[in-house]
Amino acid sequence: MRCPYCGSLETQVKDSRPTEDASSIRRRRVCPDCGGRFTTFERVQLRELTVVKKSGRRVPFDRDKLMRSVEVAMRKRPVEGERVERMINGVVRQLESQGESDIQSDKIGELVMEGLRSLDSVAYVRFASVYRNFREARDFNTLIDELAGSDPAVEPEPEERTAKGRSPSRA
Template sequence: MRCPSCGSLDTQVKDSRPTEDSAVIRRRRVCLSCNFRFTTFERVQLRELTVIKRNGRRVPFDRDKLMRSVQVALRKRSVEPERIEQMVSKIVRELESMGENEVTSETIGEAVMQHLREIDDVAYVRFASVYRNFREAKDFRAALDELRGDDDGPVSK
């Protein structure tokens, strides 16, 4: 592992432990050249995913981009970071377990909306407004009506 401070490859693991859900290993490391301490996270990757964008372009799947999108939707909402991490991990596992190496951006968007709907209805509407490209107030109304029609509505408070 390359040191983020000096770039040396001479680093040592000082401590390893699983996260709460045991899906990720957290490693504390120290650079033997400059003594800089840093943390890395190791997670299982079932397969390399490629995202097929709406315009037909293919790009490598980026878990961090997915995480950022979810965090933007949940900004200033009272959802614990651990819960967000668990949700993103669950989405990634679902995508990887589909058995395909290529997945459409629509599939990812629908999965995110499904999970956000269970966590926070405001975040769901925020994400839907970008994902579905809302242009008018009636688009928001339709999303809210969709939420109201769900008998197992989202939990938000």
């Protein structure tokens, strides 16, 4: 493994252990040349996946890109990182077990939305607003109404609520 600090190819594994959900192996490494320490993860990969974009362009599936997009949606939300990691692992397992190496980008988006919906409703709405390319506040209202209609834990805001005694404004 190449050292991310100095580029040396002679790094040493100092510690290996399975992650909490046993889906990967966490390795602590050290570079004897510069003394830099870093962590790597080893995961099972059933097949090489290719993402087929809406434009028809094909790119290799990148788990880290998926994780970054979910982390943006989860920013400042009270959800444990371990639960997010399990959700990402579940999405990747579903994609790999489909038997197809070409995956439509919208299939990935739908699986992520399904996972986020069960983790955190705010993160779900954030992700959906980008994934579905919301253009107006009405798009948010429609999604929140869908979410509230299917999840008894989410209560829609009362329409007659006012701010400082003023009549409610419509978006």
